[in-house]
Ligand SMILES: Cc1cc2nc3c(=O)[nH]c(=O)nc-3n(C[C@H](O)[C@H](O)[C@H](O)COP(=O)(O)OP(=O)(O)OC[C@H]3O[C@@H](n4cnc5c(N)ncnc54)[C@H](O)[C@@H]3O)c2cc1C
């Protein structure tokens with residue numbers, strides 16, 4: 001593991017012959033093996049966390065790749081700017097966010113983060129290059145969502161968006177069935193910038209897909225307050241794995257759902273509360289006990305998505321395998337330049353399962369079959385197990401990325417999915 | 422005067438610890454002059470500090486170990502129109518074994534960490550004395566508290582610097598200015614990158630940076646960073662040689 005302190009150290013770091021291959025890593029918030037490089041070395045980018053330029057009038061921000069979204073927001077929010085889109089945690093690096101072409105609750109408006117990247121500094125084959133939509137466009141497209149394979153992202157030139165407040169006007173709408181979800185979703189994408197639904201995964205039949213839909217627009221009060229990183233809650237000890245069995249999750253979901261169901265609510269929330277609820281609970285993943293959890297996130301193309309989402313949820317309810325957090329969102333039409341980007345038109349369902357070993361893996365294989373049949377795809381940032389053929393089928397341009405791969409770079413994920421069987 | 426931007430000169434501004442302190446001064450709207458020997462790195466740090474809120478962040482590229490301290494500092498301070506903080510941060514760890522077998526290597530550690538640093542400290546003391554204000558902050562090390570077989574050449578250079586700063590603190594106290602010696606324990610920076618396992622006693626540069634910024638305002642004249650090292654080093658100094666000599670520390 002090498003932790004550069006200055007950008008000029010990167011070319012030599014990738015060429016070092018003390019390791020067979022290298023891989024850049026950010027804040028290690030990916031769940032699978034895309035940020036691992038078993039036989040090779042890692043280049044920890046978090047020491048490269050400097051701001052290079054910030055134009056307060058145009059919102060153009062240039063930063064070193066290792067800076068966290070959290071640190072970016074602390075700098076730009078007081079001046080009325082925000083990230084074009086953000087994942088559900090602010091503790092990711094901008095380089096990692098680009099390498100996974102992350103999406104947020106506003107995908108239907110902003111697309112994924114790659115849509116707002118103006119240029120990148122890339123260290124590839126030992127050279128420092130500047131790439132963008134108009135400069136080495138093929139390499140740029142391979143690098144957006146490129147899982148770090150094309151080289152090391154040294155810096156990112158990002159277009160921020162102006163916001164009228166640091167708070168959002170949030171509406172929480174409990175709903176009772178999937179049909180209701182689709183109705184609220186299609187109405188909300190027109191009226192609201194941010195939409196997402198939390199789903200109670202334990203209920204089947206007529207209640208399948210019931211949950212709470214939240215939608216939001218920025219408030220207009222002109223008040224700008226950045227967040228602070230002090231976390232207000234901590235999960236102190238690991239829950240025994242047994243604690244999170246079907247009954248507890250079911251009870252949790254019931255309580256959560258009921259709490260929301262009491263009434264449709266509307267409130268002003270700070271962006272940290274709205275976008276990053278889990279960041280407030282440090283080590284929240286301890287709730288899952290020592291064996292941790294397994295993530296599963298798929299996207300189902302439009303057309304068949306309503307039926308497919310229903311069958312996925314039915315399978316999960318029947319399996320009795322509790323998913324604690326299940327999130328459903330419709331993606332918009334805006335396409336990213338990224339060749340390996342996960343977001344595409346359709347609906348995305350994100351689940352996390354307490355890891356119960358073979359049983360959980362078997363369920364995931366069943367879900368795989370449904371996703372593959374529907375022409376869907378799984379999110380590499382949350383995957384440590386999808387079969388190679390499934391990856392190649394759902395990311396058909398993977399060979400173009402392979403052609404741009406820096407020969408010095410490799411990852412466990414890539415070895416797994418690119419291996420010829 | 423309290424409302425005016427603080428004027429800060431950092432010697433060895435590419436140090437991770439110094440950069441952490443600089444970020445705090447920048448956020449508070451300070452005017453910084455960064456001195457170091459790598460232009461590209463100084464440029465990157467200066468740009469970052471400017472975005473973070475520094476009223477000004479400029480740099481001077483020179484080798485602190487061989488520059489004419491008195492003359493260089495005079496120019497910098499004249500440009501700034503006075504100075505509120507001078508931070509002496511640069512240093513080298515050296516390799517103890519090499520220093521024992523190669524006299525030039527030991528001399529190099531002394532020249533960088535002591536001889537040249539002392540010249541900058543004396544130059545700064547003269548400036549602060551004339552101004553009757555401002556603080557000299559110098560990064561020493563807990564390694565200067567007791568000579569140990571694993572790093573006594575480095576330790577001696579920091580111990581010498583420590584006594585010098587102690588004397589300057591005494592001198593300036595009677596002139597309205599101050600001098601503070603910071604003694605960090607283990608800090609996770611490029612200087613200590615070779616240490617593979619970093620346990621509980623290791624601090625992040627951000628923590629030491631915060632201590633430095635506070636020490637520039639008040640307290641001192643000797644600040645262990647973090648404070649627990651005052652007690653750890655007290656114990657280490659008290660261990661009798663008969664026992665100490667049986668360890669490999
Ligand atoms: C609680 C939680 C919520 C999340 N919510 C969302 C969400 O809503 N939407 C979403 O899209 N994702 C979401 N994610 C996933 C997360 O946004 C991505 O995994 C993100 O890429 C992690 O960034 P990181 O800095 O931790 O990168 P890492 O996990 O360290 O690395 C991720 C990938 O980026 C590569 N990489 C990192 N830095 C560089 C660099 N400088 N140059 C080249 N390659 C690099 C790595 O090689 C690896 O392939 C969530 C994750 C968590 C833990």
Ligand SMILES: NC(=O)c1ccc[n+]([C@@H]2O[C@H](COP(=O)([O-])OP(=O)(O)OC[C@H]3O[C@@H](n4cnc5c(N)ncnc54)[C@H](OP(=O)(O)O)[C@@H]3O)[C@@H](O)[C@H]2O)c1
Pocket residue numbers: 432433434435436437438439456457458459483484485486487510511512513514533560561562563604605606607608609610611612613
């Ligand atoms: N890290 C610790 O555990 C620890 C503990 C106690 C004390 N300290 C002290 O803390 C101070 C800062 O060190 P650090 O931990 O922040 O390590 P660091 O990041 O490696 O910083 C040391 C800096 O000193 C600079 N430098 C060395 N010789 C120089 C010269 N002749 N002219 C100009 N600059 C020179 C180096 O610049 P180049 O890149 O140009 O070489 C480097 O930026 C040092 O005095 C060190 O002795 C550190």
